[in-house]
Amino acid sequence: MIFLAEWWDLRDLGNPVGKLLELLGDHGPDWLPYVVSAMVGSITIVVFLLVSLLAFAWVERRLLGRIQGRLGPNRVGPWGVFQSIADAIKFVTKEAITSRNVDRWMFWSAPVLVAVPVLVVFAVLPFGEGMVLADLNVGVLFVIAVGSVTAIPIFMAGWSSNNKFSLLGAMREVAMLISYELPQVLALLGVVVFAGTMRMSGIVGWQDEHNTWLIFLQPLAVLIYLIAGTVEINRTPTDIAEAESEIVAGYHTEYSGIKFGMFWLTEYFAGFAITAIIATVYLGGWTLWGLEEWVPGWIIFLAKLYGLFWLFIWMRGTLPRLRIDQLMGFAWKFLLPVALINIFVAGLEVLIWRENDLAAEVVLPGFAIANLVLAGVLIVVWGRFLGRARPSWRPARARLVKELGAVIYGQES
Amino acid sequence: MTMKSEPFVVNVGPQHPSTHGVFRLRLTMDGEKIIDAEMVVGYLHRSMEKLAEGRTYTQNIPFTDRLDYLSAMSNNLAYCMAVEKLVGIEVPERGQFLRVIMAEFQRIANHAMAISSFAMECGVWFTPLMWMFREREKILDLFEMTCGARLTTNYVRIGGVSFDIPPEFMPAARALLKEMPERIAEYEALLMENEIILARSRDIGVLPPDLAIAASISGPVLRGSGVMWDIRKADPYAAYDRLEFDIPVGTRGDCYDRFLVRMEELRQSVRILEQALDMLPGGPASVKVPLALRPPAGEAYARIEAPKGELGFYLVSDGSPHPHRFHIRSPSYINLTPLRDMVVGLTVPDAVITLGSIDIVLGEVDR
Numbered sequence: 159m160i161f162l163a164e165w166w167d168l169r170d171l172g173n174p175v176g177k178l179l180e181l182l183g184d185h186g187p188d189w190l191p192y193v194v195s196a197m198v199g200s201i202t203i204v205v206f207l208l209v210s211l212l213a214f215a216w217v218e219r220r221l222l223g224r225i226q227g228r229l230g231p232n233r234v235g236p237w238g239v240f241q242s243i244a245d246a247i248k249f250v251t252k253e254a255i256t257s258r259n260v261d262r263w264m265f266w267s268a269p270v271l272v273a274v275p276v277l278v279v280f281a282v283l284p285f286g287e288g289m290v291l292a293d294l295n296v297g298v299l300f301v302i303a304v305g306s307v308t309a310i311p312i313f314m315a316g317w318s319s320n321n322k323f324s325l326l327g328a329m330r331e332v333a334m335l336i337s338y339e340l341p342q343v344l345a346l347l348g349v350v351v352f353a354g355t356m357r358m359s360g361i362v363g364w365q366d367e368h369n370t371w372l373i374f375l376q377p378l379a380v381l382i383y384l385i386a387g388t389v390e391i392n393r394t395p396t397d398i399a400e401a402e403s404e405i406v407a408g409y410h411t412e413y414s415g416i417k418f419g420m421f422w423l424t425e426y427f428a429g430f431a432i433t434a435i436i437a438t439v440y441l442g443g444w445t446l447w448g449l450e451e452w453v454p455g456w457i458i459f460l461a462k463l464y465g466l467f468w469l470f471i472w473m474r475g476t477l478p479r480l481r482i483d484q485l486m487g488f489a490w491k492f493l494l495p496v497a498l499i500n501i502f503v504a505g506l507e508v509l510i511w512r513e514n515d516l517a518a519e520v521v522l523p524g525f526a527i528a529n530l531v532l533a534g535v536l537i538v539v540w541g542r543f544l545g546r547a548r549p550s551w552r553p554a555r556a557r558l559v560k561e562l563g564a565v566i567y568g569q570e571s
Numbered sequence: 572m573t574m575k576s577e578p579f580v581v582n583v584g585p586q587h588p589s590t591h592g593v594f595r596l597r598l599t600m601d602g603e604k605i606i607d608a609e610m611v612v613g614y615l616h617r618s619m620e621k622l623a624e625g626r627t628y629t630q631n632i633p634f635t636d637r638l639d640y641l642s643a644m645s646n647n648l649a650y651c652m653a654v655e656k657l658v659g660i661e662v663p664e665r666g667q668f669l670r671v672i673m674a675e676f677q678r679i680a681n682h683a684m685a686i687s688s689f690a691m692e693c694g695v696w697f698t699p700l701m702w703m704f705r706e707r708e709k710i711l712d713l714f715e716m717t718c719g720a721r722l723t724t725n726y727v728r729i730g731g732v733s734f735d736i737p738p739e740f741m742p743a744a745r746a747l748l749k750e751m752p753e754r755i756a757e758y759e760a761l762l763m764e765n766e767i768i769l770a771r772s773r774d775i776g777v778l779p780p781d782l783a784i785a786a787s788i789s790g791p792v793l794r795g796s797g798v799m800w801d802i803r804k805a806d807p808y809a810a811y812d813r814l815e816f817d818i819p820v821g822t823r824g825d826c827y828d829r830f831l832v833r834m835e836e837l838r839q840s841v842r843i844l845e846q847a848l849d850m851l852p853g854g855p856a857s858v859k860v861p862l863a864l865r866p867p868a869g870e871a872y873a874r875i876e877a878p879k880g881e882l883g884f885y886l887v888s889d890g891s892p893h894p895h896r897f898h899i900r901s902p903s904y905i906n907l908t909p910l911r912d913m914v915v916g917l918t919v920p921d922a923v924i925t926l927g928s929i930d931i932v933l934g935e936v937d938r
Contacts, residue, residue: 226701322581394696395767403885457826478767479694481920483603556819559799565779566822567797 254415264318286455388433410427476490575659592933681878692927776925790880795829
């Protein structure tokens with residue numbers, strides 16, 4: 159994309175900001191542009207997240223309504239679009255109860271701290287070419303590191319609430335975050351191996367340069383990352399940390415009002431963070447095979463992000479929840495070995511490519527097909543290995559009988 | 572290395588999202604494992620059996636609506652059958668068929684609730700509940716057009732039914748039955764072949780048939796354990812002996828089998844209903860019964876296959892207009908008794924879905 163550098167050229171939102179900084183640099187003290195650029199960046203991210211949240215809190219409820227054969231919110235404003243604003247007002251005005259025996263400091267600080275890591279993740283994610291707050295050269299590492307910090311405020315919330323259900327929920331959350339960190343990291347490493355950089359904009363640039371998306375080269379890794387991401391943002395089928403049929407509401411059982419609102423909001427933010435990472439790393443970020451020349455890159459990026467978020471809503475409307483030990487077993491027994499094999503194969507492929515100096519146009523389609531086949535074979539074979547295809551697991555209808563009195567317990571049909 | 576851990580108590584209920592009302596379960600845990608479970612009931616006790624002794628036989632019918640408030644028709648039916656047995660009243664053929672029709676519609680409505688709440692315990696976010704409520708709503712509409720009430724119907728009366736069906740009932744009922752197989756196939760596509768539901772409920776909460784029989788379990792819970800037993804066939808009442816249907820039976824006695832049995836009972840109910848609507852004879856629906864009924868001194872027990880199991884009413888008459896003794900054999904309460912044996916050794920999430928698969932209503936457990 160050519161930098162026209164006219165401030166009204168909104169294909170790159172950096173243009174107006176750059177113009178503003180230029181003006182400030184010319185007429186103000188030296189430090190002012192630095193402060194202003196940081197503030198503009200962070201405020202933009204927060205505003206973007208809040209607007210997306212308000213929009214998607216409504217979209218999710220409408221979509222779930224459609225999935226479930228009902229209308230969803232339709233009272234506040236046309237089609238209920240202001241429902242999320244009404245909810246936000248409710249969260250703010252409700253009393254935030256602090257029960258008597260809680261650890262007050264931790265109880266109050268947990269909902270504030272929990273929102274920080276997910277906000278920080280967005281600092282390294284490019285919304286468009288050059289539209290990134292901090293283009294770190296270790297962006298992938300930063301995302302992983304910051305993402306795992308969430309466990310601490312959540313555990314603080316569960317521990318300080320002085321409630322068994324809260325503590326159980328927090329323990330589950332921490333155990334899950336730690337277990338799913340590994341497959342998540344391994345899934346992202348496959349990307350790093352291919353792109354040869356940890357810089358987020360570098361990964362997008364690599365995909366643009368080779369005219370491909372990493373989802374084609376790393377189909378298994380996308381799947382692993384999506385599952386691990388679902389666990390991290392605590393939505394069905396992995397909302398075990400707040401499974402309402404088991405442990406009431408998990409770590410935020412004792413929270414109400416805006417303090418609960420912060421947890422709820424953080425979950426959405428984390429969802430946007432996961433989808434943003436997938437969109438950047440696996441789906442080519444702001445690029446769309448030349449369309450970014452015509453449409454602003456940030457619109458393409460947001461379209462990908464929101465499209466992926468739709469997947470989470472769909473899953474929530476369809477799938478039941480796993481048990482905690484099954485979920486943990488899935489991470490360690492299934493995802494981790496499969497991710498290891500995946501990264502081994504990715505390394506091998508890159509080695510072959512680099513050593514023999516092959517042309518990218520030739521090898522990349524080959525790798526894509528090979529990895530797709532590998533993904534399918536690996537899932538089936540490893541599933542069989544773990545015994546998922548036992549005949550007794552297959553659903554059978556209840557047997558129909560006409561006469562009474564006999565017992566057919568234990569007889570397989 | 573073994574870690575020494577102290578058992579601790581997790582109190583599930585009486586205010587907990589998945590206890591179906593005010594049921595309390597004190598689980599003693601050793602880490603993740605349940606080592607003891609204590610059931611505490613009685614939070615919804617309304618002294619129904621004693622209250623009924625002060626009222627006339629007809630006045631007691633609305634009480635039975637409030638037992639298992641999700642299947643009021645079945646409760647009315649069982650009670651009225653007990654009174655009819657006591658007095659010796661013959662109900663006309665049309666009344667018998669109307670009772671079957673209502674009881675089977677009620678079974679579909681109840682199983683819709685049972686299956687969807689079981690799925691909710693497994694963590695599905697309301698989708699099956701909403702889907703099944705769509706059909707349940709239509710059934711409740713049918714009840715409303717027949718007797719004016721949706722939930723506490725008070726429809727079956729001593730000697731017949733309170734109202735004959737209105738002309739618009741038949742087309743609506745036929746339309747519902749026509750779409751039901753498709754809807755059931757939808758539920759099955761969503762739930763039955765779901766790997767997560769299988770993983771959650773296969774071999775969980777196993778109730779072996781010897782224990783089930785010893786604890787006098789009945790209904791889908793008993794059939795899920797592989798025991799072929801159904802009062803509609805064993806001791807036919809109303810018009811069931813003239814109708815063709817099969818009994819679904821499970822083979823493993825786990826939560827998934829109970830779910831499968833209920834799924835199949837939906838189909839069988841549709842089958843029964845189609846026949847009953849075709850065979851519905853003309854003539855009067857009820858016989859006239861004096862309001863202040865004075866049954867001869869004696870006792871009677873009548874039982875039906877309610878959606879949750881064997882629902883029986885035991886009445887003792889001393890010749891006065893009030894029952895001398897009024898006892899309810901409620902399936903929810905008796906099906907709950909082996910819960911401890913079913914959940915010991917499992918984890919809390921398993922205990923929750925086991926409770927969900929028994930399908931209790933606290934109004935009937937506590938009376």
